Amino acid sequence: MANLSNGLCHINSFVNIPTVKFTKLFINGEFVDSVSGKTFETVDPRTEEVITEIAEATKEDVDIAVKAARKAFDSGSWPRMTGAGRAKIMLKWAELIEQNIEELAALDTIDGGKLYSWCKAVDIPEAANLLRYYAGAADKIHGDVCKTSRDLHLYTLMEPVGVVGHIIPWNFPTIMFFGKVSPALAAGCTVILKPAEQTPLSALFYAHLAKQAGIPDGVLNVVPGFGSIAGAAITSHMDIDAVSFTGSSETGRQVMMAAAMSNLKPVSLELGGKSPVLIFDDADVDKAVELALFGILHNKGEVCVAFSRVFVQEGIYDEFEKKVVEKAKTWVVGDPFDPKVQQGPQTSKAQFDKILSYIEHGVNEGATLLTGGKTVGNKGYYIGPTIFSNVKEDMVIAKDEIFGPVMVLSKFKIIEEAIEKANSTRYGLAAGIVTKNLDIANTVSRSIRAGIIWINCFFAFDIDCPFGGYKMSGFGRDYGLEALHKYLQVKSVATPIYNSPWL
Ligand code: NAI
Ligand code: MG
Numbered sequence: 001m002a003n004l005s006n007g008l009c010h011i012n013s014f015v016n017i018p019t020v021k022f023t024k025l026f027i028n029g030e031f032v033d034s035v036s037g038k039t040f041e042t043v044d045p046r047t048e049e050v051i052t053e054i055a056e057a058t059k060e061d062v063d064i065a066v067k068a069a070r071k072a073f074d075s076g077s078w079p080r081m082t083g084a085g086r087a088k089i090m091l092k093w094a095e096l097i098e099q100n101i102e103e104l105a106a107l108d109t110i111d112g113g114k115l116y117s118w119c120k121a122v123d124i125p126e127a128a129n130l131l132r133y134y135a136g137a138a139d140k141i142h143g144d145v146c147k148t149s150r151d152l153h154l155y156t157l158m159e160p161v162g163v164v165g166h167i168i169p170w171n172f173p174t175i176m177f178f179g180k181v182s183p184a185l186a187a188g189c190t191v192i193l194k195p196a197e198q199t200p201l202s203a204l205f206y207a208h209l210a211k212q213a214g215i216p217d218g219v220l221n222v223v224p225g226f227g228s229i230a231g232a233a234i235t236s237h238m239d240i241d242a243v244s245f246t247g248s249s250e251t252g253r254q255v256m257m258a259a260a261m262s263n264l265k266p267v268s269l270e271l272g273g274k275s276p277v278l279i280f281d282d283a284d285v286d287k288a289v290e291l292a293l294f295g296i297l298h299n300k301g302e303v304c305v306a307f308s309r310v311f312v313q314e315g316i317y318d319e320f321e322k323k324v325v326e327k328a329k330t331w332v333v334g335d336p337f338d339p340k341v342q343q344g345p346q347t348s349k350a351q352f353d354k355i356l357s358y359i360e361h362g363v364n365e366g367a368t369l370l371t372g373g374k375t376v377g378n379k380g381y382y383i384g385p386t387i388f389s390n391v392k393e394d395m396v397i398a399k400d401e402i403f404g405p406v407m408v409l410s411k412f413k414i415i416e417e418a419i420e421k422a423n424s425t426r427y428g429l430a431a432g433i434v435t436k437n438l439d440i441a442n443t444v445s446r447s448i449r450a451g452i453i454w455i456n457c458f459f460a461f462d463i464d465c466p467f468g469g470y471k472m473s474g475f476g477r478d479y480g481l482e483a484l485h486k487y488l489q490v491k492s493v494a495t496p497i498y499n500s501p502w503l
Contacts, residue, residue: 014337015116018103024055025224026207028068029217035060040226042200045113045345045352045381046335054200057225062192062233065221069163069190070239072218079160079188083139090135090185093213094128100209101125107201108173109336113345113381114299116337123174126463127206130178133463134186137484141187146492151500157491160188161266162241164487165234167227167255169247170196170347171302171403177203179478180244181220187487192221192240194231196247198348200224227251236262244486246270246304248401249427249472268476268486270304270468272401273429276422277307277458278412278444280435281315287456288312288434289323292407295432295458297331297385300343301405302351304473305430307458308402310409311418317411321389324409325371328385333376345381346404352381355404362388362397362406372405393424401427415440419447428470432458451477 023039024031032055039053057065073079078086097104104127105119114123143156164184168176173195184191195203207222223230231251235243235258242265245255252269259267277295279288295307312320336344346352352375359373372386386406391398398408412418422431422444431450433441445453449470454460461467466477476486496502 014335014339015102015106017106017110017337020052020107020201022201022204022208023052024204025057025061025065026204026220026222027061027065028221029211031204031208034058035064040197040224042111042198043348044110045347046110047380048349051110051201054204054224057194057223057230057233059229059233061223061225062230062237065192065223066163066237066239068218069192069221072216073160073163073190076190076216076218078185078190078216078219083141083186086186086188087135087138089214090131090138090182093210093215094131094135096209096213097124097128097131097206100205104174104202104205106337107205108199109344111199111201112170112173112347113336115341115344117339118299119174123172127174127178130175130182130463134182134484137183137481138186141484141488143490151497151502153495153497155493157493158488159491161487161489162189163239164189164191165237165240165243166191166193167231167234167243167245167247168193168195170198171299171304173199173202174206176246177206179483180246183483184244184487185215185219187484189487190219192223192234194223194225194234197224197226231255232258235259235267238263241265242487243267244476244478246478248272249474252474268468268478269474270476270478271427271429271472271474272403273304273306273427273469273473274308274399274401274425275305275427275430275432275450276309276311276425276448277432277434278418278422279310279312279316279320280415280418280433280437280440281313282436283316283434285316285319285323288316288320289327291432291434291456291458292324293327293331293385296407297343297405298459300346300383301355302347302403303459305452305459306403307432308406308408309398309422309425310407311412311421312409313418314411314413321370321409324407325387328371328387331385333382333384343385343405346383347381349381351403352383355383355402355406358397358400358402358404359386359406362391362395365392365395365397367391367395367397367408370409393421399425415443419444422448426472429473430454
């Protein structure tokens with residue numbers, strides 16, 4: 001069981017936790033109450049206590065936000081200004097984020113149970129990086145002059161797609177926000193963003209900073225609320241031109257159906273995963289253990305690309321199993337503000353209960369629980385690192401995305417078997433390979449159907465690297481210049497040349 005000595009009894013003693021300043025909807029450049037006056041609670045998963053009440057957007061609020069975004073797109077300055085003009089404002093926003101890193105990191109920690117040190121070092125700086133990357137692209141968007149065999153001057157324009165709906169989940173409130181909003185704004189779109197109901201705090205702070213940076217009214221609207229109400233109002237809206245969604249495959253299906261049943265808006269979906277990591281006999285076992293644990297325990301396993309299925313070749317299996325269990329037992333679970341802590345609480349009661357019920361299911365199905373499987377402490381949504389072995393492929397814990405600190409460990413003999421097992425999932429988001437052998441690395445990376453392959457690493461993202469899924473992990477890519485193109489559409493313009501038969 002994980003080390004309980006840190007954190008839990010010293011809550012709030014590591015960092016000065018800021019009071020929450022922004023709790024209302026951000027529509028047309030103003031913080032406003034919801035039309036219904038409804039609010040919802042956002043909870044601190046460390047303490048199970050309510051942090052504050054947040055205005056809850058319903059269909060009426062989404063309608064108002066869409067009207068504002070529509071006006072800002074159809075007649076406002078944002079799509080009409082130069083790319084350099086948009087870039088200047090986005091760069092200012094990035095600067096303001098950097099000036100508020102600690103407060104923003106603390107908001108994601110109290111709202112989502114994320115490690116404060118990671119938020120400060122990675123998540124919040126990444127927001128500024130994303131803004132800067134796409135700001136750099138904003139003045140380089142142009143079409144082509146087409147070579148034609150007819151008497152035509154033919155060229156293409158790259159135009160912003162229009163009003164965009166963004167629906168994001170709760171595991172990376174900051175990175176998801178800027179992974180979506182930055183390319184859309186660079187392209188000249190206007191945005192309605194719905195943060196997850198579990199983690200609305202930082203999104204509202206970002207809206208405040210956007211206004212300070214000079215993002216014009218109506219260009220960015222943030223509407224916290226529930227998926228089936230505010231989320232559904234976005235996906236089914238006749239005046240939203242495109243939707244980009246990250247979350248579960250089941251909700252992704254609903255998003256696609258709502259888009260199909262309304263105005264046929266294009267959607268892009270970044271969905272769940274059950275990502276494998278294949279560890280070969282030639283691997284350094286200690287390093288492989290570290291990588292596999294980081295792969296499943298990072299962000300308490302609430303990671304769409306988590307290495308939740310670990311396949312180890314038979315020559316090193318026994319040593320690996322012994323060492324990974326030993327190391328998992330030393331993993332420090334506790335208050336995510338404590339710098340010594342490696343794993344904080346699950347984001348919500350619902351997710352906590354879901355993970356525990358999967359663990360119970362695994363035990364009932366006959367898998368061997370090697371370590372963990374229990375809650376940690378008596379307050380907060382803490383679950384100890386959990387490892388199962390003797391898992392059959394048709395067991396629920398081997399098939400479903402658990403989205404928690406639960407590793408499923410299996411053995412393989414030969415490379416073909418490893419590839420077959422890795423691909424035997426409905427998902428295809430990520431995969432890992434641990435080997436020093438280039439032939440193995442090259443063969444396996446081409447044989448696995450997944451959107452990103454990490455060789456001897458995990459979570460090695462870069463903004464320049466497109467990211468998204470194969471199979472039921474979705475389609476469309478965030479990050480990279482590919483994401484920019486999600487928010488652009490191509491218009492062809494033809495002019496007959498003098499004496500052309502077209503005249
Ligand atoms: P979810 O996919 O339902 O929620 C993600 C976002 O979609 C939230 O903002 C939510 O309000 C919104 N949403 C929910 N229903 C909607 C609808 N009908 N129309 C439009 N938007 C809607 O995920 P949930 O329920 O929070 O978590 C359930 C499971 O989903 C997790 O246990 C995990 O397995 C998976 N998940 C995967 C994520 C990923 O990054 N791939 C992120 C979050 C959850
Ligand atoms: Mg919360």
